[in-house]
Amino acid sequence: GESVGLHLPTLSVQEGDNSIINCAYSNSASDYFIWYKQESGKGPQFIIDIRSNMDKRQGQRVTVLLNKTVKHLSLQIAATQPGDSAVYFCAEGGGSQGNLIFGKGTKLSVKP
Amino acid sequence: DTGVSQDPRHKITKRGQNVTFRCDPISEHNRLYWYRQTLGQGPEFLTYFQNEAQLEKSRLLSDRFSAERPKGSFSTLEIQRTEQGDSAMYLCASSSQGARNEQFFGPGTRLTVL
Numbered sequence: 001g002e003s004v005g006l007h008l009p010t011l012s013v014q015e016g017d018n019s020i021i022n023c024a025y026s027n028s029a030s031d032y033f034i035w036y037k038q039e040s041g042k043g044p045q046f047i048i049d050i051r052s053n054m055d056k057r058q059g060q061r062v063t064v065l066l067n068k069t070v071k072h073l074s075l076q077i078a079a080t081q082p083g084d085s086a087v088y089f090c091a092e093g094g095g096s097q098g099n100l101i102f103g104k105g106t107k108l109s110v111k112p
Numbered sequence: 113d114t115g116v117s118q119d120p121r122h123k124i125t126k127r128g129q130n131v132t133f134r135c136d137p138i139s140e141h142n143r144l145y146w147y148r149q150t151l152g153q154g155p156e157f158l159t160y161f162q163n164e165a166q167l168e169k170s171r172l173l174s175d176r177f178s179a180e181r182p183k184g185s186f187s188t189l190e191i192q193r194t195e196q197g198d199s200a201m202y203l204c205a206s207s208s209q210g211a212r213n214e215q216f217f218g219p220g221t222r223l224t225v226l
Binding site for chain 1: 116145147152153154155157158168178179203205213214215216217218219220
Protein backbone atom coordinates (compact mmCIF):
# COMPACT_ATOMS: atom_id res chain seq x y z
CA GLY A 1 0.00 0.00 0.00
CA GLU A 2 0.94 3.63 -0.11
CA SER A 3 3.04 4.92 2.75
CA VAL A 4 5.43 7.73 3.35
CA GLY A 5 7.72 7.64 6.33
CA LEU A 6 10.80 9.22 7.79
CA HIS A 7 13.94 7.44 8.95
CA LEU A 8 14.68 9.62 11.98
CA PRO A 9 12.15 11.16 14.33
CA THR A 10 14.58 13.78 15.70
CA LEU A 11 17.64 15.58 14.38
CA SER A 12 19.87 17.96 16.31
CA VAL A 13 22.40 20.13 14.47
CA GLN A 14 24.73 22.98 15.30
CA GLU A 15 23.86 26.40 13.95
CA GLY A 16 25.65 26.93 10.67
CA ASP A 17 25.94 23.24 9.84
CA ASN A 18 24.05 21.58 7.02
CA SER A 19 21.01 19.44 7.82
CA ILE A 20 19.78 16.41 5.94
CA ILE A 21 16.33 15.02 6.56
CA ASN A 22 15.38 11.74 4.92
CA CYS A 23 12.15 10.18 3.78
CA ALA A 24 11.17 6.84 2.25
CA TYR A 25 8.10 6.20 0.18
CA SER A 26 6.60 2.96 -1.05
CA ASN A 27 4.35 3.90 -3.97
CA SER A 28 6.56 3.77 -7.04
CA ALA A 29 3.76 5.33 -9.07
CA SER A 30 3.88 8.59 -7.11
CA ASP A 31 4.92 11.47 -9.28
CA TYR A 32 4.97 14.44 -6.94
CA PHE A 33 6.69 14.99 -3.61
CA ILE A 34 6.66 17.93 -1.25
CA TRP A 35 8.48 19.01 1.85
CA TYR A 36 6.63 20.98 4.50
CA LYS A 37 7.88 22.75 7.62
CA GLN A 38 5.58 22.98 10.63
CA GLU A 39 6.29 25.20 13.60
CA SER A 40 4.54 24.68 16.88
CA GLY A 41 0.91 25.78 16.77
CA LYS A 42 0.97 26.53 13.05
CA GLY A 43 -0.12 24.80 9.88
CA PRO A 44 2.40 23.16 7.55
CA GLN A 45 4.34 25.61 5.41
CA PHE A 46 5.39 24.65 1.89
CA ILE A 47 9.18 24.50 1.44
CA ILE A 48 9.93 22.84 -1.87
CA ASP A 49 8.52 20.24 -4.22
CA ILE A 50 9.81 17.93 -6.90
CA ARG A 51 8.23 15.90 -9.67
CA SER A 52 9.31 12.38 -10.42
CA ASN A 53 10.91 13.36 -13.73
CA MET A 54 13.58 15.23 -11.77
CA ASP A 55 16.19 14.01 -9.31
CA LYS A 56 17.22 17.32 -7.80
CA ARG A 57 15.67 20.70 -7.21
CA GLN A 58 17.14 23.68 -5.42
CA GLY A 59 15.57 26.56 -3.60
CA GLN A 60 16.87 29.18 -1.27
CA ARG A 61 19.18 27.28 1.15
CA VAL A 62 17.22 24.08 0.51
CA THR A 63 17.73 21.22 -1.91
CA VAL A 64 15.47 18.25 -2.46
CA LEU A 65 16.91 15.03 -3.86
CA LEU A 66 14.80 12.23 -5.26
CA ASN A 67 16.13 8.71 -5.79
CA LYS A 68 13.43 6.74 -7.53
CA THR A 69 15.49 3.58 -7.64
CA VAL A 70 15.38 3.19 -3.87
CA LYS A 71 12.26 5.33 -3.38
CA HIS A 72 14.05 7.84 -1.20
CA LEU A 73 13.62 11.56 -0.77
CA SER A 74 15.82 13.95 1.16
CA LEU A 75 15.79 17.58 2.19
CA GLN A 76 19.06 19.39 2.61
CA ILE A 77 19.18 22.67 4.48
CA ALA A 78 22.36 24.67 4.10
CA ALA A 79 23.76 26.77 6.95
CA THR A 80 21.00 25.78 9.34
CA GLN A 81 19.65 28.62 11.45
CA PRO A 82 17.69 28.67 14.72
CA GLY A 83 14.63 29.69 12.73
CA ASP A 84 14.81 26.37 10.91
CA SER A 85 13.86 24.54 14.11
CA ALA A 86 10.56 22.83 13.38
CA VAL A 87 9.03 19.52 12.38
CA TYR A 88 9.61 18.63 8.75
CA PHE A 89 7.23 16.42 6.80
CA CYS A 90 7.60 14.86 3.43
CA ALA A 91 4.37 14.31 1.57
CA GLU A 92 3.43 12.33 -1.46
CA GLY A 93 0.95 13.57 -4.00
CA GLY A 94 -0.58 10.16 -4.47
CA GLY A 95 -4.31 10.65 -4.15
CA SER A 96 -6.64 10.45 -7.10
CA GLN A 97 -7.68 14.04 -6.57
CA GLY A 98 -4.40 15.36 -5.36
CA ASN A 99 -4.72 14.81 -1.63
CA LEU A 100 -1.37 14.56 0.09
CA ILE A 101 -0.11 11.56 2.04
CA PHE A 102 2.16 12.66 4.87
CA GLY A 103 4.80 10.83 6.82
CA LYS A 104 5.27 11.15 10.58
CA GLY A 105 7.74 14.01 10.56
CA THR A 106 11.26 14.75 11.76
CA LYS A 107 11.84 17.29 14.49
CA LEU A 108 14.84 19.46 13.71
CA SER A 109 16.52 21.24 16.62
CA VAL A 110 19.23 23.80 15.96
CA LYS A 111 21.74 24.39 18.73
CA PRO A 112 23.25 27.90 18.93
CA ASP B 113 0.46 33.87 6.69
CA THR B 114 -0.48 31.72 3.68
CA GLY B 115 -3.78 33.46 3.03
CA VAL B 116 -5.85 30.51 4.24
CA SER B 117 -7.75 31.34 7.40
CA GLN B 118 -9.55 29.09 9.84
CA ASP B 119 -11.97 29.84 12.63
CA PRO B 120 -11.97 29.23 15.50
CA ARG B 121 -8.31 28.59 16.29
CA HIS B 122 -9.21 26.63 19.41
CA LYS B 123 -12.36 24.83 20.48
CA ILE B 124 -13.02 23.02 23.72
CA THR B 125 -16.23 21.05 23.91
CA LYS B 126 -17.84 18.35 25.96
CA ARG B 127 -18.33 14.87 24.62
CA GLY B 128 -21.58 14.55 22.73
CA GLN B 129 -21.74 18.17 21.59
CA ASN B 130 -21.67 19.28 17.96
CA VAL B 131 -18.95 21.58 16.65
CA THR B 132 -18.48 23.43 13.38
CA PHE B 133 -15.27 24.82 11.92
CA ARG B 134 -14.84 27.26 9.08
CA CYS B 135 -12.14 27.58 6.44
CA ASP B 136 -11.61 30.48 4.06
CA PRO B 137 -9.23 29.46 1.27
CA ILE B 138 -7.11 31.68 -0.95
CA SER B 139 -9.70 33.39 -3.09
CA GLU B 140 -8.58 32.19 -6.51
CA HIS B 141 -8.10 28.58 -5.42
CA ASN B 142 -10.81 26.19 -6.55
CA ARG B 143 -9.56 23.18 -4.60
CA LEU B 144 -10.06 22.87 -0.85
CA TYR B 145 -8.90 20.08 1.43
CA TRP B 146 -9.56 19.10 5.05
CA TYR B 147 -6.97 17.17 7.03
CA ARG B 148 -6.76 15.99 10.63
CA GLN B 149 -3.53 15.94 12.59
CA THR B 150 -2.92 14.29 15.94
CA LEU B 151 0.09 14.95 18.13
CA GLY B 152 3.31 13.64 16.67
CA GLN B 153 1.71 12.56 13.42
CA GLY B 154 1.51 13.99 9.95
CA PRO B 155 -1.78 15.38 8.65
CA GLU B 156 -4.28 12.78 7.42
CA PHE B 157 -6.58 13.51 4.52
CA LEU B 158 -10.30 13.77 5.30
CA THR B 159 -12.05 15.23 2.28
CA TYR B 160 -11.61 17.33 -0.84
CA PHE B 161 -13.69 19.85 -2.78
CA GLN B 162 -13.32 21.16 -6.26
CA ASN B 163 -15.41 24.32 -6.36
CA GLU B 164 -18.61 23.34 -4.53
CA ALA B 165 -18.44 19.63 -5.33
CA GLN B 166 -17.17 17.23 -2.69
CA LEU B 167 -15.22 14.80 -4.81
CA GLU B 168 -13.49 12.53 -2.36
CA LYS B 169 -13.91 11.40 1.24
CA SER B 170 -11.47 9.40 3.31
CA ARG B 171 -12.50 6.36 5.33
CA LEU B 172 -11.54 8.49 8.34
CA LEU B 173 -14.60 10.63 7.69
CA SER B 174 -17.24 8.80 9.69
CA ASP B 175 -20.94 9.59 9.35
CA ARG B 176 -20.63 12.00 12.28
CA PHE B 177 -18.51 14.25 10.06
CA SER B 178 -19.93 16.41 7.32
CA ALA B 179 -18.29 19.04 5.18
CA GLU B 180 -19.78 21.61 2.87
CA ARG B 181 -18.61 24.25 0.46
CA PRO B 182 -21.91 25.71 -0.69
CA LYS B 183 -20.70 28.52 -2.93
CA GLY B 184 -17.32 27.18 -3.86
CA SER B 185 -15.59 29.62 -1.55
CA PHE B 186 -15.46 29.01 2.22
CA SER B 187 -16.02 25.56 3.67
CA THR B 188 -17.39 24.22 6.94
CA LEU B 189 -16.59 20.98 8.72
CA GLU B 190 -19.12 19.79 11.28
CA ILE B 191 -18.61 17.03 13.80
CA GLN B 192 -21.74 15.70 15.47
CA ARG B 193 -21.83 13.93 18.83
CA THR B 194 -18.14 14.55 19.43
CA GLU B 195 -16.02 11.85 21.02
CA GLN B 196 -12.72 12.17 22.88
CA GLY B 197 -11.00 10.51 19.94
CA ASP B 198 -11.99 13.48 17.79
CA SER B 199 -9.51 15.66 19.67
CA ALA B 200 -7.00 16.79 17.08
CA MET B 201 -5.87 19.70 14.93
CA TYR B 202 -8.15 20.17 11.92
CA LEU B 203 -6.29 21.69 9.00
CA CYS B 204 -7.65 23.23 5.85
CA ALA B 205 -5.60 23.66 2.68
CA SER B 206 -6.31 25.11 -0.73
CA SER B 207 -4.72 24.89 -4.13
CA SER B 208 -5.35 25.89 -7.71
CA GLN B 209 -6.05 23.37 -10.40
CA GLY B 210 -2.98 22.37 -12.32
CA ALA B 211 -0.20 19.85 -12.73
CA ARG B 212 1.39 20.86 -9.45
CA ASN B 213 -0.58 20.47 -6.30
CA GLU B 214 1.04 23.04 -4.07
CA GLN B 215 -1.34 23.13 -1.15
CA PHE B 216 -1.34 26.11 1.17
CA PHE B 217 -2.39 25.30 4.71
CA GLY B 218 -4.25 27.40 7.21
CA PRO B 219 -3.25 27.65 10.88
CA GLY B 220 -5.68 24.92 11.91
CA THR B 221 -8.41 24.57 14.51
CA ARG B 222 -7.37 22.69 17.61
CA LEU B 223 -10.29 20.69 19.00
CA THR B 224 -10.28 19.34 22.54
CA VAL B 225 -13.14 17.06 23.54
CA LEU B 226 -13.51 16.64 27.28
